[in-house]
Amino acid sequence: MDDLTEMLKGTLEGCVLEIIGSEETYGYAITRRLNELGFADVVEGTVYTILLRLEKNGLVQATKRPSGQGPPRKFYSLNEAGREELATFWAKWEYITTRIDRLKEGGR
Amino acid sequence: MDDLTEMLKGTLEGCVLEIIGSEETYGYAITRRLNELGFADVVEGTVYTILLRLEKNGLVQATKRPSGQGPPRKFYSLNEAGREELATFWAKWEYITTRIDRLKEGGR
DNA sequence: TAGTGGTACTCGGTAGTACAAAGTACCAAA
DNA sequence: TTTGGTACTTTGTACTACCGAGTACCACTA
Numbered sequence: 001m002d003d004l005t006e007m008l009k010g011t012l013e014g015c016v017l018e019i020i021g022s023e024e025t026y027g028y029a030i031t032r033r034l035n036e037l038g039f040a041d042v043v044e045g046t047v048y049t050i051l052l053r054l055e056k057n058g059l060v061q062a063t064k065r066p067s068g069q070g071p072p073r074k075f076y077s078l079n080e081a082g083r084e085e086l087a088t089f090w091a092k093w094e095y096i097t098t099r100i101d102r103l104k105e106g107g108r
Numbered sequence: 109m110d111d112l113t114e115m116l117k118g119t120l121e122g123c124v125l126e127i128i129g130s131e132e133t134y135g136y137a138i139t140r141r142l143n144e145l146g147f148a149d150v151v152e153g154t155v156y157t158i159l160l161r162l163e164k165n166g167l168v169q170a171t172k173r174p175s176g177q178g179p180p181r182k183f184y185s186l187n188e189a190g191r192e193e194l195a196t197f198w199a200k201w202e203y204i205t206t207r208i209d210r211l212k213e214g215g216r
Numbered sequence: 217t218a219g220t221g222g223t224a225c226t227c228g229g230t231a232g233t234a235c236a237a238a239g240t241a242c243c244a245a246a
Numbered sequence: 247t248t249t250g251g252t253a254c255t256t257t258g259t260a261c262t263a264c265c266g267a268g269t270a271c272c273a274c275t276a
Binding site: 178 | 232233234235236237240241242243244
Binding site: 005006008009010012013041042043045046049050053067068069070071072 | 261262263264265266269270271272273
């Protein structure tokens with residue numbers, strides 16, 4: 001699938017939140033997860049900028065831990081604000097997809 | 109529904125293409141249509157910038173016609189390139205929504 | 217022991233998009 | 247004559263994903 005970047009704007013951050021919400025994890029693994037989900041062109045730089053933004057906005061908590069196979073990993077988990085943000089993300093997603101699908105069906 | 113702007117990036121252009129594709133129409137009416145579809149905060153400025161972009165990229169054809177109740181209207185219709193772009197838009201949309209819904213279901 | 221490749225994070229700059237804001241202009245009705 | 251609805255344009259801004267380059271740790275191997 002060719003260039004999806006514009007369409008991913010605003011949704012990729014939510015995807016990262018969802019991944020973190022389901023399991024405490026770190027940037028490199030999140031990138032791999034997104035790639036295997038089908039977002040093949042998402043690169044590390046993108047994920048890290050999202051993670052730094054989430055941290056700056058106080059939606060996640062970060063802990064650095066040694067890795068055993070490379071440099072130390074920075075593990076992220078959602079805090080209360082992050083869980084709320086995730087919920088509103090899914091609400092928005094639901095809202096938009098229903099409207100657009102309605103439009104697609106020639107709907108009113 | 110509060111601020112959807114970031115999530116609409118990349119999709120709004122496709123919505124406009126779809127609207128034009130189903131009926132030759134003009135900017136002001138497209139804005140109203142989007143608003144009644146549920147995209148309440150989309151304003152005229154946004155739609156006009158999209159229309160100018162579509163025109164610049166050679167995806168639509170524009171014709172100015174007198175209105176009878178205001179200044180002349182600029183009617184848009186899709187050309188062949190526009191119809192192709194619309195098709196790839198829906199393909200991308202399908203692709204992304206299935207992946208994200210899969211992620212949402214905790215899926216893999 | 218030097219080199220290679222996989223793991224892991226950071227940072228500065230760029231392009232694209234929706235939006236805000238202000239302006240222009242036409243017309244009908246109060 | 248002023249208001250309000252219709253209709254388009256233009257300039258500037260904020261936000262986001264991406265690119266590219268850099269740093270650094272570790273295991274394996276020739």
